[in-house]
Amino acid sequence: MRAVVYHGPRDVRVEQVPDASVQDAGDVVVRVLRACICGSDLWSYRGYHPDLPSGLRTGHEFLGVVEDAGRDVRALSRGDLVLAPFYYCDGTCEYCRAGLTTSCTGGGGWGGTSDGGQGEAVRVPHADATLVAVPGAAGISDAMLTSLLPLTDVMSTGHHACVSAGVGQGSSVAVIGDGAVGLCAVLAAARLGAERIIAVGHHEDRLEVATLFGATDVVTARGEEAVAAVRELTDGGVQSVCECVGNQSAVDTALGAVRDGGRIGWVGVPADVTGFDMRAAFGRNVSLTGGVAPARDYIPELMADVLAGRLDPSPVLDLPLALDDAADGYRRMDERTAIKVMLTP
Amino acid sequence: MRAVVYHGPRDVRVEQVPDASVQDAGDVVVRVLRACICGSDLWSYRGYHPDLPSGLRTGHEFLGVVEDAGRDVRALSRGDLVLAPFYYCDGTCEYCRAGLTTSCTGGGGWGGTSDGGQGEAVRVPHADATLVAVPGAAGISDAMLTSLLPLTDVMSTGHHACVSAGVGQGSSVAVIGDGAVGLCAVLAAARLGAERIIAVGHHEDRLEVATLFGATDVVTARGEEAVAAVRELTDGGVQSVCECVGNQSAVDTALGAVRDGGRIGWVGVPADVTGFDMRAAFGRNVSLTGGVAPARDYIPELMADVLAGRLDPSPVLDLPLALDDAADGYRRMDERTAIKVMLTP
Numbered sequence: 001m002r003a004v005v006y007h008g009p010r011d012v013r014v015e016q017v018p019d020a021s022v023q024d025a026g027d028v029v030v031r032v033l034r035a036c037i038c039g040s041d042l043w044s045y046r047g048y049h050p051d052l053p054s055g056l057r058t059g060h061e062f063l064g065v066v067e068d069a070g071r072d073v074r075a076l077s078r079g080d081l082v083l084a085p086f087y088y089c090d091g092t093c094e095y096c097r098a099g100l101t102t103s104c105t106g107g108g109g110w111g112g113t114s115d116g117g118q119g120e121a122v123r124v125p126h127a128d129a130t131l132v133a134v135p136g137a138a139g140i141s142d143a144m145l146t147s148l149l150p151l152t153d154v155m156s157t158g159h160h161a162c163v164s165a166g167v168g169q170g171s172s173v174a175v176i177g178d179g180a181v182g183l184c185a186v187l188a189a190a191r192l193g194a195e196r197i198i199a200v201g202h203h204e205d206r207l208e209v210a211t212l213f214g215a216t217d218v219v220t221a222r223g224e225e226a227v228a229a230v231r232e233l234t235d236g237g238v239q240s241v242c243e244c245v246g247n248q249s250a251v252d253t254a255l256g257a258v259r260d261g262g263r264i265g266w267v268g269v270p271a272d273v274t275g276f277d278m279r280a281a282f283g284r285n286v287s288l289t290g291g292v293a294p295a296r297d298y299i300p301e302l303m304a305d306v307l308a309g310r311l312d313p314s315p316v317l318d319l320p321l322a323l324d325d326a327a328d329g330y331r332r333m334d335e336r337t338a339i340k341v342m343l344t345p
Numbered sequence: 346m347r348a349v350v351y352h353g354p355r356d357v358r359v360e361q362v363p364d365a366s367v368q369d370a371g372d373v374v375v376r377v378l379r380a381c382i383c384g385s386d387l388w389s390y391r392g393y394h395p396d397l398p399s400g401l402r403t404g405h406e407f408l409g410v411v412e413d414a415g416r417d418v419r420a421l422s423r424g425d426l427v428l429a430p431f432y433y434c435d436g437t438c439e440y441c442r443a444g445l446t447t448s449c450t451g452g453g454g455w456g457g458t459s460d461g462g463q464g465e466a467v468r469v470p471h472a473d474a475t476l477v478a479v480p481g482a483a484g485i486s487d488a489m490l491t492s493l494l495p496l497t498d499v500m501s502t503g504h505h506a507c508v509s510a511g512v513g514q515g516s517s518v519a520v521i522g523d524g525a526v527g528l529c530a531v532l533a534a535a536r537l538g539a540e541r542i543i544a545v546g547h548h549e550d551r552l553e554v555a556t557l558f559g560a561t562d563v564v565t566a567r568g569e570e571a572v573a574a575v576r577e578l579t580d581g582g583v584q585s586v587c588e589c590v591g592n593q594s595a596v597d598t599a600l601g602a603v604r605d606g607g608r609i610g611w612v613g614v615p616a617d618v619t620g621f622d623m624r625a626a627f628g629r630n631v632s633l634t635g636g637v638a639p640a641r642d643y644i645p646e647l648m649a650d651v652l653a654g655r656l657d658p659s660p661v662l663d664l665p666l667a668l669d670d671a672a673d674g675y676r677r678m679d680e681r682t683a684i685k686v687m688l689t690p
Binding site: 094095098100102103164236251260261263266269270273274275276278279281282283284285286287288289290291292294 | 439440443445447448509581596605606611614615618619620621623624626627628629630631632633634635636637639
């Protein structure tokens with residue numbers, strides 16, 4: 001089968017790789033219908049992990065159809081349309097039972113030396129616990145597939161930022177970052193009933209999506225100026241901040257923009273973060289909450305809204321490409337001329 | 346009047362200073378009955394703030410009797426027994442109304458160039474909002490004064506650690522630090538219904554107080570060994586950690602001891618903290634919450650329990666001294682031969 005393989009900074013290629021196959025009794029093989037390139041894929045693409053060996057598989061966001069299943073698989077059947085969160089989990093450990101499947105003691109991630117989402121098929125361990133079957137799959141349109149796809153990562157992650165930051169009815173929230181996760185956080189905030197949603201970013205086209213998603217205000221300034229703008233708009237800062245970037249500037253902006261006693265829900269993978277100013281946070285009782293989003297736990301709730309037409313994160317997928325054009329997709333995201341690429345094998 | 350004055354590292358003296366007096370219409374003057382030396386007073390005493398000028402007044406924990414009142418004071422009268430939180434607040438700003446009086450826009454602290462708590466009397470600005478009158482003051486015994494005194498800071502701070510860490514009925518909590526605040530956090534956790542309370546500290550006498558206060562387990566190891574001990578006791582870590590020290594080792598121990606998805610309630614003044622390992626926290630969804638305790642907001646609730654005999658933090662005040670012996674009290678706390686000194690003018 002074909003899959004995207006990492007060969008080094010700015011060098012990803014679509015190649016022939018061994019077919020995905022059932023290896024354990026709890027596995028299924030998913031034939032991928034749609035996959036994505038993630039902002040976090042760009043860290044390795046940009047050479048941030050210089051020791052990464054050549055030959056690793058890529059991608060952790062996909063949906064598809066169950067093609068084969070091990071003998072212990074109960075909840076899924078061949079032909080089921082399924083959403084995969086960006087990791088797998090066993091469904092039985094204490095963390096899975098507590099709704100924090102990202103901390104599953106038997107879990108793991110896609111790609112690397114295993115199948116990645118950016119390919120024709122993926123072997124999924126612990127399939128019953130990991131995958132979410134889409135009901136009424138026969139009637140699902142192409143457009144609906146695109147609307148469901150962001151739930152595998154960015155929409156669940158934006159939702160996690162909001163949940164962590166305590167966003168609810170009437171909330172006042174600032175979203176730092178206008179990438180796919182930030183935009184999804186805006187959408188999640190609107191879904192949760194936030195009254196004031198301030199999108200902070202630097203790209204006009206993306207901030208248009210933010211407005212479409214429910215942002216009531218847009219701030220394009222950076223650093224201290226962004227902080228001042230948010231504080232001005234909200235008479236001293238917002239109760240909730242979603243930090244959706246993962247660099248030091250975003251963390252500092254979040255701390256500056258939040259009101260005393262407020263919460264920063266952070267979901268930006270801290271790839272380039274040196275610290276959190278604990279002294280500043282201490283005197284102001286600012287909480288830092290969040291982390292990697294337990295997407296598996298959120299997907300059912302979000303999926304119900306997508307299927308009912310109440311939620312549509314598909315505008316973040318602004319560049320659909322064939323799987324064979326994945327390298328072009330990486331390049332476009334690296335250049336920031338695409339928000340997020342959707343790949344179709 | 347007499348008051349403690351800071352002259353430099355390890356040099357505090359009881360001296361004659363100008364009498365406290367009403368200056369603004371909302372002021373009262375409190376004649377101090379009992380005051381404390383705080384662990385945080387030791388930072389300057391130990392020379393951690395080398396630029397601190399000589400001549401500053403000290404102390405921020407006191408209770409006493411209203412002796413004089415400005416013309417706008419309504420809620421208090423001469424002769425009222427009052428508890429002072431470790432700061433003053435105006436009671437009208439949005440933070441005061443929201444229950445975060447430590448962020449009061451018109452507030453401030455005791456000591457420095459103003460009256461400190463370690464003296465015969467204190468001018469209290471915004472007295473109606475700042476002070477809490479003790480009902481039935483005429484019948485208050487000396488022992489009850491000692492039981493009430495920790496509410497001005499350490500008991501409220503321990504309570505804040507627990508509230509921030511989400512401690513409630515049936516909780517499993519580790520308290521890092523066996524100073525007065527840590528011990529009070531143990532007591533607060535027991536009051537809030539925690540089932541498992543692990544006290545982490547290094548002083549046998551203090552850990553005896555922890556056990557008296559409701560600690561179910563005691564860990565005397567340090568660093569990685571303390572983390573391992575807590576994780577062993579709790580099958581992988583506690584849901585809630587109270588960080589009651591404020592140095593890097595305590596922050597690291599807190600992060601190591603907390604279960605994935607758990608909360609660190611931190612109240613140790615971060616005087617010697619270089620950072621919080623955001624990467625470790627991210628993957629594990631650990632929240633960092635807390636800060637300076639809004640004692641004014643907690644005192645009424647805690648006071649009701651003290652007056653009813655349901656709560657007694659007085660064992661943390663293990664060394665009562667006359668105000669004139671304050672320098673000896675600082676020395677004893679610096680040497681750690683006293684947990685906390687109570688001064689009587």
